[in-house]
Amino acid sequence: MSERALYTTQLQAGLGLVDEAKTLLELWSPGMSANQLQQVALGSGRFPTITARRLRNVIVECFAPRYLVDGGAPAKHLKLLSPIISSGELVQLLLLFTSRANPILGDFVRQVYWSRYSAGYTHISNADARAFVDRAIDDGKTIKRWSDSTVRRVSAYLSGCCADYGMLERGSKSTRHILPFRMYPNVAAYIAYELHFAGVGDNALLTHEDWQLFGLAREDVLEEIKRLSLKSLLIAQSAGDVVRISWKQPDMETLCNVLTKS
């Protein structure tokens, strides 16, 4: 596992923000900075119920760190895909990028959500999230020790964010029902190709932490890859522990175009 970024309280600026992200993706165009997007969004009249200050928070602290990284590649891909793919598929991609931008969420999903899910638990509480946050602070994963109030709030944000992404029951609750959650094939294709173009080798790809966001271990990922092979999105060959993948799409933009037609 690579060296991880420290945990922050950035989730507090906005949880899943699924609807806001969809609208901002419509308004954003390639090359547009966060500040430019803020001006466009302000002038668009698409956010009549929130103040300019709040809009700044949403764009600068949430949208930009999640989707405008790597030259805006995530936003570019999501903008291509969002009008075509299902809402569920889009939400899973939003989860992926939000987890990358907020390691505390990704680790919570991998370490708490899926361990509870696979152990047969039916609920996750803010107390579970709090225990996770407390442990992280003890492990030195924050710059400094958070106040009790911050710990309490961040703990609630973690479960609230999972609710926004369809993993937990929605609503204002301190204990939430765990919902059935399964990765969509198009999301699997997106992650597989994105990791490939990022330089991750075929075998290392199977154990990448992005898959663990969806509860997939190496063997599960291999099954997903084989399913993508059946859909002719790639060609996978496996023998023992070695996997070789022939990638059929030359770049992410082409893949997105293929996915919108599948």
Added chain:
DNA sequence: TCCTCATCCTCAGTTGAGCA
């Protein structure tokens, strides 16, 4: 020294659950 920006934190309004 000042300015900008990112991050952290607090406050206050809103929402919803529980109960009489």
Added chain:
DNA sequence: TGCTCAACTGAGGATGAGGA
């Protein structure tokens, strides 16, 4: 049905680091 209280969330102030 209405009240109370806890939880949630948006808004914005405080703080500190880094650069001009």
